[in-house]
Amino acid sequence: MSLILIIDDDPMIRKMLMTAFRKKNYDVMDASNGKTGLSIFRSEDVDVVITDIIMPDMEGIETIRELRKIKPDAKIIAFSGGGSLSPDGYLKIASSMGAQYTFQKPISIKELSKAVEDLLDS
Ligand SMILES: [Mg+2]
Known part of the structure; x- marks a missing residue:
């Protein structure tokens, strides 16, 4: 099973994405x-990272940039509502x-899932 790591400071978005991807049989x-995201990335075998842009810490x-340093061919999806x-x-x-x-936020689960599938196939 593929493992997706979701990084976002908004708990509602994390919950929504986790529920959606678990339904599609991904580990999330x-x-x-x-x-925190980077420490998970270092210790787990993450297949795709989905990250927000504007976050504290x-x-x-x-x-x-750090993900790329750890794993140059990391599969990364970014989204943002802007700042x-x-x-x-x-x-x-x-x-x-x-x-x-x-x-861009608001996120379309359909488009996001398609991007995850494409990355996993590549
Ligand atoms: Mg944010």
């Missing part, structure tokens, strides 16, 4: 910030840091 772990751009930059601005940076897929 979650973290409320990049720091360690935000998503730095998280993506001081438009969501599009953050997602462009996320993409340049190596996120293979980026999405």
Whole structure:
């Protein structure tokens, strides 16, 4: 079974995504910030990371950079509702840091699942 790691500071979004992906028979772990997410990534055999961008403690751009250092071919999806930059601005940076897929909030589970499937197939 593939393991998905969800990193988001919003507990509602984590809960929604965990429920949706568990229904699709994925193993799912979650973290409320990049720091915790990275420690899970180091200790577990994570197949796909889905990360928010704006978070306290360690935000998503730095998280993506660290994930790439740990595992250069990590499969990463980033999403954002935006902060001081438009969501599009953050997602462009996320993409340049190596996120293979980026999405704006609100999240479409359908699109997100498709991206996870594509990454797992690649
Ligand atoms: Mg956030």
